[in-house]
Amino acid sequence: MASSAIPSRGPKWHGDYLFLFQSLVAKDFKVRYRNMSLGVFWSLLNPLIIMGVLWFIFTKVFVNRSIPHFPAFVLCGLVPFNFFTLAWVTGTISLVENASLIKRMPIPREVVPIASVLAIGIHLLIQIGLLLAAVLLAGRGVNWQWLWLPLVWGCEVIFVCGLSLMFSALNVYARDIRYVVESSNAVLFWLVPIFYDFGAVPQRFREVYELNPVAALVLACRNILLHAAAPPTPLLLKLMASSSLVFVSGLLVFRKLRRRFYDYL
8 A cells, every 4th residue: 555645844944043043133233234334323323313303393493391301201212113113124024135045044934034123123222222321311310110121122022023023924925015014104103102292192092002012112111211110010011912912913924924935035
């Protein structure tokens, strides 16, 4: 009796995952600043320019004295938002940008968009240093509430990894997904309380704001850094729940769509 053949699923990755992550993160970081005269300084220059413009507009043109420590206040919104937008776009195009590597090596496909987000995380660390310096210059000293920062920032990284998994998979099949992401970021700039206080948001919209992990992170950072207070428990629970939900959803969508990546890359 002839035995039935078991269909092959192709070669599997048997290498070192940590080495693979380190290599991809280092490659993405180096490529971003290749042939640039200012190099990594762009990570500081961009938020500084935007903060300076907003500070001038809202302290010299449209004077708003109700927001103390305005530069630090703006950076608490700008740094999380800059990381989110850059990481989401970079993660979305990561599979297409690394098509030759994906076709040549049997690496786990999920590693590619996650590594691209972690590469942007290096820029995030630099900008967090700028944010903490602005907080100290504003006269807000170090306090025990700073211990909450790794948790809230970790939630945003998980959230962006989930989005990158989902949208990078979709971008393989429809290359204009990248422009959908860029347009969404332009809209989100106004839906995240970057240069306006959360107290200005009408009560009926506040629950929706807090469900957005980027807006929730901004609110948590201002509580921790400017008010020396722990983030409210409901806010933390929403931040962790929404970030985890998006990550799991992104992973499920990615694994559903990855079967035909090779045909479209």
